[in-house]
Amino acid sequence: MKAGYQAFGADITPYSVGLVKAEKGFVVPLASDPSYQESIVSICRENEIKLLVPGSEPELFELTKNVADLESQGILVIANEHALIKNCRDKWHMFLMFKEKGVPCPESALPEDYEQFKGRHGFPILLKQRTGSGSRNLFIARNEQDYAFYSKRLKEEKIPFILQEYIGKGEDEYTVGVVCRKDKSVVGSITVHRLLSGLSSKQKTSVGGATVEISTGISQGVIEDNQTIQTQCEDYAKKLGVTGPANFQGRLVNGLFVVFELNPRFSGTTPFRAGVGFNDPDLVIRDRLGEEVKKPKFNTGIIVLRSLENVFIPPEKINKIKVIPSEST
Template sequence: MNRDEIRVMVTGVGGGGNGEQLVKALRLARTNYRIIGADITPLSKGLFLTDERVILPPATAPEYLDALMRVCREKRIDALFTGSEPELKRVAAVQDEIRAAGVFLPMNPQSVIETCMDKSKTMAFLAENGFSYPETVPVRGVEDLTRVRAFPVVLKPSIGGGGSANTFIAQSPDELRLFGEWMLRAYPEFIVQRYVGNAGCEYTVGVLCGMDGALINSIAVKKNILSALSCRMKIKSRFSDELLVISSGITQGAIGRYPDVTAQCEAIALALGARSAINIQLRFVDGKAVIFEINPRYSGTSSFRAIVGYNEPDVMIRKHLLGETIEPGFPYEEGVILRGLDEVFVPAKELSGLGE
C-alpha cells in the first residue's frame, strides 16, 4: 500500500482502557493516520481524541458484527484494532471474513485468544510447556477448596477480572472458605493461586510477533504497585514483615528491556503461536518469570510504550500494511513512566447527533 493517509479504526475507546491507549499510541506515530474511534456510548472520552466518531452496539448484541463491517465499508477502513475484551472475543471468531473484506486486522489466532482468556487454560499451557507459574487450583465447588494446602493465596476469576476486579487474598482456611463461597455465587469457576514473590518484583511484559509468527521485539515495565493509582489491594502479611499487594490495571514504573525477564516471555509467546501483541503479567522470583496471567491483546500501557519508541500498532501497520522493513529487537529508550489523571471538556454541540 502506498497512500498519504491510513484510515485506522479503534473500537472500545472509552474508559481509559486499551482502546484509548491505542489511540494515543497512533497519535504519537510519525505515520499519517486518520483515526476513527468507536464506542458504545457518546459519553466516551476516547472518542474526542479521534478524527471521526462512531457509535457501535455492544459486542454481545446480535447486530454487532454487521454494524462493525458496515462501518469498515463506509469509512474505508484500512486497519482495525479492537480495544475491549468483549470485542476481541467476538471479532476473533470472524477474523478471516474481516481480512477478506480488505481490512488489516493485527490480531492473534483464535486458539491463542481462547487459551489466554481462560486462566485455567493458561496455567495448563504453561505446565505442558515447562514454564513457571504459581501453584494453581481450579475451583468449581466448595470441596475444591480443600485442595489448597499453603497460604497466602490469591482468588481470582478464571475468565475476565480485568484490573484485578473480584480478586481476594486469603491467609487462612477460614478466609479461603469465606471468599471462596462468595466467588462461587458470582462465578461458575475461579482459580486459587499461591501468592509468590513480593511487591517489588512484579512486571508486565509486552511481546510483539509479526503476522508470520516471527518475533519482532519485547519490552517490560517493573511495576510500582504500591502507589495509590496502581494498587488494588494491600494487607499486612501474617507470614512475614512484608505487605501482600495486588496491582490494579493502571501500570506505572521503570520501563526497559530487562533481558532476563523478557527472554523468558519471548519463549512463551513463540510457544503459544502469537501473531500479534501479547502481554504477560508475572513476578520475577529466583531468576524465573513466574507467570500468573497472559493477555492476548494490545496493552493498557501501549501509549507510554510508544513514548519510548516501542509503538506496537504503528509497527504492525508499517510492517504488514505498508511493507516496511522492521528491525527485530529495534532500540527504544529506557526510563520511568509516571501516570495520573487527565480531563477532556466536550462542548454540548459536539455531542449532538452521536448515538442517534
C-alpha cells in the same frame, strides 16, 4: 498522526474521551449483540477503513472468530489468532495452556480441589475470577476465615474463580510487552518494572510477618530494556504462537520470570511504550502490511505514572457522534 494513520473510534457509549479525540467516533452495539460485526463492517465501508484494531477482550474475541470473512471484505484485523485469544479469556484454560507449552506460572486449581491445594501450598492463596480483566474479583486469602468469606461471596454472585499460588515479592513485579510478526518470529520487547503504589496497589497485607501484595490492572513503573526478563518472555511468546502483541504480567523469582497472565492484545501500557519509542500498534500494522520491521530504539529509565484527567467537552461534539443501532433497539 505522525505514523500517517487516520484513527477512527468506536465504543458502546458516546461519553467516551476516545471518540472525541478520534478522527470520527461511533457508538456501536455490545460485542455480544448479533448486529455488532455488521455495524463494524458498515463503518469500515462508509469510511474506507482498511485496518481494524480491537481494543477490549469481548470485541477481540468476536472479531477474531471471523477474520477470513472480514479480510475477504478488505478489512485487515490486527490481532493474534483466535485460539490463543480464546485460551486467555479464561484463567483456568490459560493455566492449562501455560503448563502444556512449558511457560513458568504459579500453580493453580479449581475450588473443588481447595483442600488438596491448601495442603500443598498453604496460605496465602489467591482467588481470581476466571474471566475479565483489570484485577476484578482478585483477593488474597490469608487464612481459612478469609477463604470462607471470599469464596462464599464469589459463589453467591455466581462468579467462577480459580485458586492460585502466591509467589514472589511485589518489588519484583513486571509487565513485559512482546511484539511478534505474523510468521511468529519476535520483533522485540520492552519491560515496565511495576510500582505497586497509588492506583497500582489493590491489596497489601501481612502473612506470617511477610508482606503480601497484589496489583490492580493499572500499571505504573519504570521503563527498562531488561534482557534477563525479556529474553524469557520472547521465548514464551514463541512457545505460545503469538502473532502480534502480547503483554506478560509476572514476577521475577530466583532469576526465573513466572507469568501470572498473558493479555494477547494491545494493553493499557501501550501508550507508555509508544511514548518512549516502542510503538506496538505501528510495528504490528506495518508487519501485516508486508513491511520489514525491527526492534526500535527506545528510552529507558523513564518513570511513567497514571492519573485521572479532566476532559471538558462541548455537548455538540457528543451530539455529532453517530449511533449505530443494535438489533435489540
